[in-house]
Amino acid sequence: MPTAQSLQVNQAWHALPDAAARATLLQVLRNDLQLNGPKYGCGLGECGACTVWVDGVAARACVIPAHGVAGRSITTLEGLPALHAEGGELHPVQQAFVDAQAAQCGYCLNGMVMMAAALLARNPNPSEADVRRELSGNLCRCGTHLEIIQAVLLAAERMGQPT
Template identity: 70%
Template sequence: MKPQVVTLHVNQVERTLAVSAQASLLGVLRNDLELNSPKYGCGLGECGACTVLVDGIAARACVIPACGVAGRQITTLEGLGSRAALHPVQQAFIDEQAAQCGYCLSGMIMMTTALLARNPDPDEGEIRRELSGNLCRCGTHLEIVKAVQRAAVLMRQARAAGSQP
């Protein structure tokens, strides 16, 4: 089958690529664009390891055809912040030591970012419901919830200071 030319807007950079019609967004991000934060977990959109933002909404990159998101804004963990200026959600996960193996971490951070964009002050139940589809086998669930709560505070502080994350 002949590759299709697709233009993707990834982390605020426009990239034009020739991809197979069956290529998943995850495969293109990892293999063609060398962005390693979204992980291959289950390949079925069930575990959340591959979560990215598509137009600001959390999406499972392993089940999305790359051709299906042409022209839309795609954000991976690499596009949230930088080493010099972490995004408040990234900072909160570090502050609360909310990682062990790190395999689920990118998906958790991306889900948190989408949640806080919709609801800047979620309660613990909302946080747990939002993240329930992201599997973590290491047992850092308490730290992850604390990280989301801290991220909400950091994002409110950033907004109040006029430095919108």
């Protein structure tokens, strides 16, 4: 049940802990709710590792005060498949990342997948330039940039096909 002291995370309501008065959304997600999809990267909202959706819009959880999003809907990487899949299947973006071998260390993947899924929700047929622009604020140190771009374009292609 929504209150001024709760969050809807991955379609379930959670009371904000008392310590959340000083905590970021990322700290609450990881430390209190044990959701480890969003990662702590820079702590400044610049690398993208902590990306979540707030009311369907991609946002950097490391710079958002937890109380600032009380009563709102938060989606993490863990909640993404539930929005689009049945029977425990991966979200099409996640499956495309697997198929395109778009991961090495995996640290950036949370942000890349969440940003890509947000892009495809807004623009189901992006150009390569659209994908590059959308992901330009996400840092990947492993060098899988080309595979990541191909994964997003593959997901767009698959999501555009009738089932």
